[in-house]
Amino acid sequence: MTKSSFKKAFKDSLPIMAGYLALGMGFGVLLQSKGYSFWWAIFMSITMFAGSGQYAGADFMASGASLLTTAFMTLIINCRHFFYGVSLLDKYRGTGIVKPYLIFGLTDETYSITATTTLEDGIDPKKYYFFLTALNHSYWITGCTLGAVLGMFLPFSSEGVDFAMTALFIVIMTEQWLSSENHLPAILGASTTVLCLVIFGAEYFIVPSLCLISAEMVIFRKRLDKTTDEVDNNE
Amino acid sequence: MNELYPLLQVLIMAAVIAFTRFLPFLAFPEGRKRPKIITYLGGVLPYAIIGMLVVYCFKGVSVFSYPYGLPELIAGAFVVGVHVWLRNTLISVFGGVAVYMLLVQLVF
Numbered sequence: 001m002t003k004s005s006f007k008k009a010f011k012d013s014l015p016i017m018a019g020y021l022a023l024g025m026g027f028g029v030l031l032q033s034k035g036y037s038f039w040w041a042i043f044m045s046i047t048m049f050a051g052s053g054q055y056a057g058a059d060f061m062a063s064g065a066s067l068l069t070t071a072f073m074t075l076i077i078n079c080r081h082f083f084y085g086v087s088l089l090d091k092y093r094g095t096g097i098v099k100p101y102l103i104f105g106l107t108d109e110t111y112s113i114t115a116t117t118t119l120e121d122g123i124d125p126k127k128y129y130f131f132l133t134a135l136n137h138s139y140w141i142t143g144c145t146l147g148a149v150l151g152m153f154l155p156f157s158s159e160g161v162d163f164a165m166t167a168l169f170i171v172i173m174t175e176q177w178l179s180s181e182n183h184l185p186a187i188l189g190a191s192t193t194v195l196c197l198v199i200f201g202a203e204y205f206i207v208p209s210l211c212l213i214s215a216e217m218v219i220f221r222k223r224l225d226k227t228t229d230e231v232d233n234n235e
Numbered sequence: 236m237n238e239l240y241p242l243l244q245v246l247i248m249a250a251v252i253a254f255t256r257f258l259p260f261l262a263f264p265e266g267r268k269r270p271k272i273i274t275y276l277g278g279v280l281p282y283a284i285i286g287m288l289v290v291y292c293f294k295g296v297s298v299f300s301y302p303y304g305l306p307e308l309i310a311g312a313f314v315v316g317v318h319v320w321l322r323n324t325l326i327s328v329f330g331g332v333a334v335y336m337l338l339v340q341l342v343f
Binding site for chain 1: 284294315327
């Protein structure tokens with residue numbers, strides 16, 4: 001049972017292995033280009049385990065952002081995780097001793113697998129989720145470390161490497177667009193953010209954007225919620 | 236370089252990230268009923284938030300001065316095109332970075 005759980009986790013993790021090595025290396029090179037040794041890349045990839053959070057973190061470190069700004073911006077960038085957890089409450093129920101690690105390692109990519117995969121008989125969900133999370137974590141640490149080590153010997157300029165984060169989000173958005181029928185959330189999310197960027201400026205637009213987007217989602221609930229018909233309106 | 240300050244920054248970021256991941260599991264513990272609106276938002280918001288994050292990445296681009304955001308636009312369109320074509324995250328991301336690096340280092 002342990003073996004088949006590991007085998008499935010490994011198979012499902014292969015696309016993430018590729019993505020994490022590439023994005024992790026991008027991060028390692030970026031961090032190294034800002035003057036931080038590879039020990040920082042190892043430390044950050046172990047303790048933070050977050051793509052966009054670490055990319056943005058490299059900027060906060062290089063610019064010497066205040067601790068309050070660092071904490072607040074990290075919260076803003078990562079508060080989407082809250083909603084990932086919300087949709088995994090049932091799947092991660094009863095995973096016992098490994099549950100804290102599963103939650104700690106709940107990245108976009110791990111979420112995209114665990115939230116969508118169906119586990120056949122003979123596979124222990126607890127072991128499967130643990131192996132998947134730990135494998136992804138190990139790829140991420142490896143990628144970040146490699147990038148930071150190799151970055152020192154890169155014979156070319158690394159200007160533009162940070163586009164990896166933009167490219168990843170564009171890929172996720174494209175993937176969601178192709179795999180869902182209702183594009184209203186994606187359209188509202190992007191257009192509302194553009195609006196807030198124009199109104200509030202580049203420094204302060206994220207929080208108003210998130211609040212507005214959430215409000216819009218509630219307003220359009222009847223159109224967006226597939227379970228609306230069964231929902232009683234007592235809330 | 237002062238090593239203590241970035242160390243503090245990393246520890247704070249790690250704690251905040253862990254907080255965002257643990258919060259829903261702490262707020263809605265096993266075996267307790269939760270509001271349906273939470274379940275609904277959990278399903279629908281990630282789509283909207285990814286749209287927000289794409290815009291977030293372009294926030295520093297100035298469209299009214301040279302190069303008018305052209306490298307971002309071209310590389311971004313390349314990523315979408317290649318991803319619709321191949322549906323391979325690695326190729327889309329790596330290819331997009333290569334195109335963008337080429338554009339900002341050699342073309343613009």
